[in-house]
Amino acid sequence: MNPPTKRGNPRRRALAVGTVLVTAACMTGCGAKAESADLPKSMSALVKQAVKEGVVDWSAPKPQSQMQPAIDLFEKKYPGIEVKYTNTKAPDQVSQLRMEQAAGKVSVDVANAGGLTVGPSADMADDIDWSRYGVAKENVLDKGLVYIWAVPKVWAYNTEKVAPADVPKTWNDLLDPRWSGGKVAAESRASFLTAWDLDPSLGQTKALAWAKKFAARKPHYASNTTQTEASVESGEVSIGTSLINLVLEAKKKGVPVEVAPLSPTNANESYLYVPRGARHPAAAALLTSFLSSDPAQQALARTYNSRIPARTDCSHPDDTPVLAAICKANLKWYPTSTLADYNRLTNFFPKGEEALGTDIG
Template identity: 70%
Template sequence: MAASTAACGAGAGTADLPATMSGIIKQAKSEGEVDWSAPKPQSQMQPAIDLFEKKYPGIKVKYTNTKPPDQVSRLKMEQAARKVSIDVANAGGLTVPPAVKLARNVDWPKYGVDKKYIFEKSFVYIWAVPKVWVYNTDKVKPADVPRSWDDLLDSKWSGGQISAESRASFLAVWDLDPSMGDEKALAWAKKFATQKPHYSPNLTQTEAPIESGQVSIGTTLINLALDAKAKGAPVDIAPVSPTTANEAYLYVPKGAPHPAAAALLTSFLSSDDAQSVLAKTYNSRIPAATDCSNPGDNAVLQSMCKTNLKWFPTANLDDYKSFSTFFPEAEKALGTDVG
């Protein structure tokens, strides 16, 4: 049955999964492979992939680095055509609300996933990549490092000396923190826009100008900054607070051709062993809200706590839905709205 449903593609996604971990392993091995799609370089995921394939020989992981919006569009078309090709998908930020309709329900606790890491029943919290402000240590003196959002409005950063993401997701914490709020966020964004910042299409592309010294300071993802710093780049994290945990989730799409292998891989990536490996590439979980009681050897958490950052969770689906109205307004305030 496992072999026949796997061959059917969409049919496999509607089949019941085994009720036990031993059953899911047996079926996963009969499926033989699992197709995982996420917005990360494969080099960062490979250590976890290698560990999974070593633990479960006979199950091959096929990984694809895919931008979240592209993944959502692809899954919508594939599910409509009943020819799904992705077994494990990624959701975060604005792709969470549409992914709710794309994801199949999985009884994750049966497969060893801690309930506290399950979001909206279908999603499993696997890693966080907090948005942070980073400065070039060769260009910014210690006394000039910004320590608050208002410090970023100082005229010394005008004329392209600061970079930011044009899509405005770096402002998410203003929408989440009750003491900040949308109205204050838009007022801040309008002032920020007058400095003529260097805008990049997304947060992964804001990192390079900071490293090269094209700009003095910019907003990016903490994993990119820590990786660059470890390789000798002149960058460090500014204590501009608060920010967001920026959680990312994995889920099994409806119609996944290898559902048991998908559930097994997702469960594995949530385990302590996999999290320890992912932490080495700065891609593991951190507490969703500020908690520095036990940073352990998690470099992301250590860095945030050392920098005295406060961060907020995206606690529920309504928080994610609110981004869809907040971000477009923030883009208009930044002057980056392209419709």
């Protein structure tokens, strides 16, 4: 294997370009022309208006195949409404919506928010009283963001490269010299350090100290978790940062990967919202509320995309495949439960990149 090298962060560059575009759009009055929707106060009236609209444009950073089971259920329950789905990267969606709201021509009815895009998305989301449409209060973040699925960040290992007795059980185990020289893969963007900030017993200071020691082991850096997971699956590295759904999908195909019992981690919540100025606001609100319902959650669970309890809770581990997997690995997880948490993490990640030595480009 080639020795690991520090790489520039394509995501950082993409976000920088997006920021320039957003700034240019905002100079003309960002969001000034995007107005809140006048939605009905009852579910029955919402359905009537949604059917009249006839279509809903949904955009999220997931393959359509993973969302299709829930889409099929929705279209079966509401046959007069067509769901048009687009797989869009989260940073790209933020830039797109900022410009469209400024121009008063919003093309997305239901948008996705997660991680660093939660803060800007909250500013673009319509202020909807979700309780009118059956969405539980605990599944609403701030005004307009509805918690729909979680994809916990995990450490994955190749079972053909790592003996059971050698599997790391703590973050400090990864500092063992045996994992030096590119045997461990990690995201260069440092978001895998999120759990350190959320765990009250850890915190940012300890996270940065750990990151510097980890960097000294010369890990293999990649720009995202899809790439780190791929390097674990291929055996290029022994262990790497990943997402629970990527590991479960790989295992289903017979790939020799498993979730390491390495805690803590974070729930890694994803939210849906209706942007101000959406063309089909009633259909958008109806789809979002439906995706929060039990039938839709059961459908999403089959593709590893449903909600999990906000905090560590393995009292019913068989509720979803994701919950079963993280409970089997004895993982402890924490929620990012407020906008203040997300804003704090936005400031933390650049510090984490500096400690990892990946703040290049």
